[in-house]
Amino acid sequence: MTVEIPVEKWSGKVIEVALGATAEEGGTRTHAVTVGGQTTLPFLHFEGAIPYPPRIAIEISDQRPGDWSPLLLEAWGDVVKDPAAWAKAAEEAGAELILLQLSLTKDGDTPVTVADAQAVTRQVLDATGLPLIVFGPGQVDADNELLVAVAEEASGERLLLGICEEKNYRTIVAAALAHNHLVTARTAMDVNLAKQLNILISDMGLPLNRIVMDPTSAALGYGMEYGYSVMERLRIAALQGDKMTQLPMLVTVGYEAWRQKESKVGVGVPEAWGEWEERAILWETLTTTTLIESGADIVIMRHPEAVRRARVFIDRLMGK
Amino acid sequence: MALTGLQIYKLLPQTNCKECGYPTCLAFAMKLAAKQAELADCPYVSEEAKAQLAAAAAPPVRLVTVEGPGHKIEVGNETVLFRHEKTFFHQPGLFVRVKDTTPVAEIKAAVEAAMGYAVEYVGMSLHLDGVAVEAASGDAATFKAAVAAVLEVTDRALILMAADAALLETGLSATNGTRPLLYAATAENWEPVAALAKAKNSPLVVRADSLDEMAELTEKIKGAGVQDMVLDPAVRGLADTLVTLTQLRRLALKKNFRPLGFPLITFPGEVAEDLLDEAAFASQHIAKYGGFIVLDRFTPASAYALLALRANIYTNPQEPIKVQPGIYEINDPKPASPLMVTTNFSITYFSVANEVDGSGVPGWLLVADAEGMSVLTAWAAGKFDAERIAKAVKSTGIEDKISHKKLVIPGHVSVLLGELEEELPGWEILVGPREAVDLAGFLKLWNA
Numbered sequence: 001m002t003v004e005i006p007v008e009k010w011s012g013k014v015i016e017v018a019l020g021a022t023a024e025e026g027g028t029r030t031h032a033v034t035v036g037g038q039t040t041l042p043f044l045h046f047e048g049a050i051p052y053p054p055r056i057a058i059e060i061s062d063q064r065p066g067d068w069s070p071l072l073l074e075a076w077g078d079v080v081k082d083p084a085a086w087a088k089a090a091e092e093a094g095a096e097l098i099l100l101q102l103s104l105t106k107d108g109d110t111p112v113t114v115a116d117a118q119a120v121t122r123q124v125l126d127a128t129g130l131p132l133i134v135f136g137p138g139q140v141d142a143d144n145e146l147l148v149a150v151a152e153e154a155s156g157e158r159l160l161l162g163i164c165e166e167k168n169y170r171t172i173v174a175a176a177l178a179h180n181h182l183v184t185a186r187t188a189m190d191v192n193l194a195k196q197l198n199i200l201i202s203d204m205g206l207p208l209n210r211i212v213m214d215p216t217s218a219a220l221g222y223g224m225e226y227g228y229s230v231m232e233r234l235r236i237a238a239l240q241g242d243k244m245t246q247l248p249m250l251v252t253v254g255y256e257a258w259r260q261k262e263s264k265v266g267v268g269v270p271e272a273w274g275e276w277e278e279r280a281i282l283w284e285t286l287t288t289t290t291l292i293e294s295g296a297d298i299v300i301m302r303h304p305e306a307v308r309r310a311r312v313f314i315d316r317l318m319g320k
Numbered sequence: 321m322a323l324t325g326l327q328i329y330k331l332l333p334q335t336n337c338k339e340c341g342y343p344t345c346l347a348f349a350m351k352l353a354a355k356q357a358e359l360a361d362c363p364y365v366s367e368e369a370k371a372q373l374a375a376a377a378a379p380p381v382r383l384v385t386v387e388g389p390g391h392k393i394e395v396g397n398e399t400v401l402f403r404h405e406k407t408f409f410h411q412p413g414l415f416v417r418v419k420d421t422t423p424v425a426e427i428k429a430a431v432e433a434a435m436g437y438a439v440e441y442v443g444m445s446l447h448l449d450g451v452a453v454e455a456a457s458g459d460a461a462t463f464k465a466a467v468a469a470v471l472e473v474t475d476r477a478l479i480l481m482a483a484d485a486a487l488l489e490t491g492l493s494a495t496n497g498t499r500p501l502l503y504a505a506t507a508e509n510w511e512p513v514a515a516l517a518k519a520k521n522s523p524l525v526v527r528a529d530s531l532d533e534m535a536e537l538t539e540k541i542k543g544a545g546v547q548d549m550v551l552d553p554a555v556r557g558l559a560d561t562l563v564t565l566t567q568l569r570r571l572a573l574k575k576n577f578r579p580l581g582f583p584l585i586t587f588p589g590e591v592a593e594d595l596l597d598e599a600a601f602a603s604q605h606i607a608k609y610g611g612f613i614v615l616d617r618f619t620p621a622s623a624y625a626l627l628a629l630r631a632n633i634y635t636n637p638q639e640p641i642k643v644q645p646g647i648y649e650i651n652d653p654k655p656a657s658p659l660m661v662t663t664n665f666s667i668t669y670f671s672v673a674n675e676v677d678g679s680g681v682p683g684w685l686l687v688a689d690a691e692g693m694s695v696l697t698a699w700a701a702g703k704f705d706a707e708r709i710a711k712a713v714k715s716t717g718i719e720d721k722i723s724h725k726k727l728v729i730p731g732h733v734s735v736l737l738g739e740l741e742e743e744l745p746g747w748e749i750l751v752g753p754r755e756a757v758d759l760a761g762f763l764k765l766w767n768a
């Protein structure tokens with residue numbers, strides 16, 4: 001019997017977005033990292049093109065993160081005090097992109113200044129040739145002030161600046177426009193909200209191939225399935241030809257997985273939760289693998305062992 | 321797959337005799353398609369048409385039931401490719417494999433650990449579904465002893481794995497009163513294996529190296545009288561499995577292709593290097609169309625992660641899991657004990673309730689009706705605002721149970737402070753920590 005395999009004929013394609021600029025392109029990165037370009041759903045190689053694998057970014061911070069799980073601090077060791085060393089260690093651990101997370105304050109209460117943000121960006125750029133993502137502290141005024149300064153400092157590097165949200169995107173987008181960077185656009189798990197923000201940003205003149213969407217992720221056990229389904233819907237819409245959904249997607253899986261009790265806490269938890277470190281690494285790994293299957297193009301992770309696991313997973317999905 | 325009105329019309333007598341109560345056969349056909357009429361109302365439908373209509377009404381992925389002495393699991397009957405289109409209905413069975421070459425005492429210990437495992441997640445007690453016993457020895461007596469040993473320590477469902485019908489039959493002879501899944505019929509052994517499955521009314525896994533061969537084989541086995549089948553398309557790699565399982569689900573749903581309309585079985589452990597690898601592979605099969613997932617490794621942490629993932633993926637996306645709004649008493653609270661407010665989204669309620677419970681501090685937890693949304697989602701959607709919280713305070717009669725007027729709100733909605741003070745005159749509103757993990761520390765400082 002010959003079984004006729006149903007093949008989907010999609011008309012749309014995910015836009016290719018290149019992060020980082022080499023010397024030739026006016027930056028200092030050793031190479032650019034491209035995402036997107038798919039003409040079918042995740043890893044269905046038999047019916048379409050999947051030119052690039054999902055990319056793993058490792059999150060580092062401008063200073064030793066006060067609220068990270070002890071397991072993470074232990075895994076990275078001393079480098080957490082030195083962003084340049086941390087970036088190098090992240091590269092060795094398998095990162096293809098580095099996320100530099102800026103803080104609101106240093107040593108507890110002095111605000112992080114424009115000069116601080118510029119200096120740390122420079123240090124990280126000097127320490128690694130990987131393309132860089134920079135996130136502001138997540139507070140409107142500080143984000144604007146610091147990201148504008150960072151954009152200027154790294155002019156021409158094609159950084160990915162974040163996070164643009166509906167209530168605050170103009171200043172960040174303007175800075176990206178002025179200095180040849182990209183932005184990441186976050187909306188709350190909703191197809192229409194995502195489209196709307198992409199429209200607002202591209203209306204300012206930023207081409208779509210300089211925007212990455214962040215549909216908002218949640219951790220395993222804490223609402224992950226909502227993000228999973230919104231990503232599937234966004235990707236299906238993209239393949240059906242809906243232009244404003246055709247951007248690559250980014251998820252902050254490390255942040256989400258490591259703020260849950262399963263990863264943060266080792267004592268006083270139910271016995272059925274099992275061994276702490278194993279559980280924590282599984283929590284980040286499975287949040288990542290599941291969202292990769294629903295269409296994530298960039299996964300921002302935290303633990304080197306989870307990164308290693310995700311790498312094997314991606315390689316196998318890409319048929320390596 | 322349901323037929324359209326026109327397709328049904330073609331199967332009717334087309335005489336427009338009106339005895340069904342409708343003016344024409346076409347009108348009746350339309351009502352049938354809309355499930356507003358019964359086929360039995362037409363006295364003249366042919367037997368053949370009846371059979372065709374019944375076949376069309378059968379689910380595209382057959383529901384298969386596997387039963388142990390004390391538990392059963394039903395898999396199949398899925399209707400969509402993506403959970404947002406409706407929902408996924410029957411969670412894949414998670415099984416742990418043991419081999420009969422392992423000493424009986426070790427088999428028992430492994431089965432006890434895995435089947436004795438249970439974990440609480442948002443008010444549900446989650447556990448694994450059963451044991452796959454493999455006749456790796458190839459020896460009938462050894463296999464039988466292993467099956468018997470497993471059933472001594474668990475009453476969950478079984479999968480019996482053996483190369484031929486004779487071995488399977490010996491294994492079956494140790495499973496009195498249960499309905500295990502037999503693994504597997506292949507192009508070589510299908511005749512005796514199918515005969516056994518038919519005789520014992522057991523569901524049967526069919527394994528073939530290509531979908532073409534698989535479709536031929538299931539038709540032959542169906543011809544031999546076995547209806548309940550499960551498919552093993554014999555792919556093991558991560559990329560190939562995703563592709564093949566997707567193709568199989570599409571064939572069933574989009575083409576209504578009966579020969580392959582059965583649940584699927586996977587073995588993530590066979591290509592995985594270790595426990596974490598296996599869990600990662602299994603995560604794919606949970607999200608993408610696995611029906612029975614046979615694991616080779618078990619630890620509490622991996623079981624917890626996979627069970628939580630399965631619960632998440634199989635949650636109905638149209639309906640958040642909710643708890644009843646109202647007052648919840650934790651650790652036997654007294655009138656002076658603290659009062660906290662949260663939403664009725666299950667994940668939210670249980671993260672808070674578990675922390676209060678674990679802190680040992682007695683407390684009153686007021687659960688507001690936020691339509692099953694998390695704190696921030698509900699706040700952003702206007703379902704957890706000062707007015708709703710005040711209403712919860714006033715309508716539940718909590719004021720009569722406590723001797724103070726202090727209310728702790730989640731740190732994430734500290735912005736509600738001012739409005740709440742207006743809505744609840746005379747009350748002191750306290751902003752709690754943002755995350756529930758920090759509640760224990762906060763409550764210990766409480767001195768009402």
Ligand code: B12
Pocket residue numbers: 187188189190193216217218219222223226227256640660661662663665667668671672692693694695696697698699700701728729730731732752753754755756757759
């Ligand atoms: C899943 C999710 C959804 C799901 C809904 C899930 C549900 N049933 O609630 C969906 C996709 C439907 C959704 C929709 C929306 N969402 Co939403 N969503 C999320 C997401 C990803 C996770 C929420 C979650 O489940 N958290 C887990 C639970 C357990 O957290 P929690 O309830 O806050 O409880 C914790 C604490 O608050 C604390 N706590 C709880 N109670 C109490 C009580 C006391 C006394 C104390 C001390 C502590 C405490 O303990 C818990 C554990 O630490 C978050 C972003 C994120 N990653 O967190 C966005 C988020 C909450 N959503 C957001 C928004 C804006 C929306 C929408 C309004 C978007 C829109 N316009 O459509 C809609 C609203 C819904 C509607 N109109 O119908 C925003 C809120 C922005 C803000 N800061 O105000 C967020 C933060 C995303 C973002 N960054 O933009 N969302």
Ligand code: SF4
Pocket residue numbers: 332333334335336337338339340341342343344345346348361362363364365
């Ligand atoms: S009873 Fe049957 S044959 Fe007569 S009109 Fe109705 S459908 Fe047609």
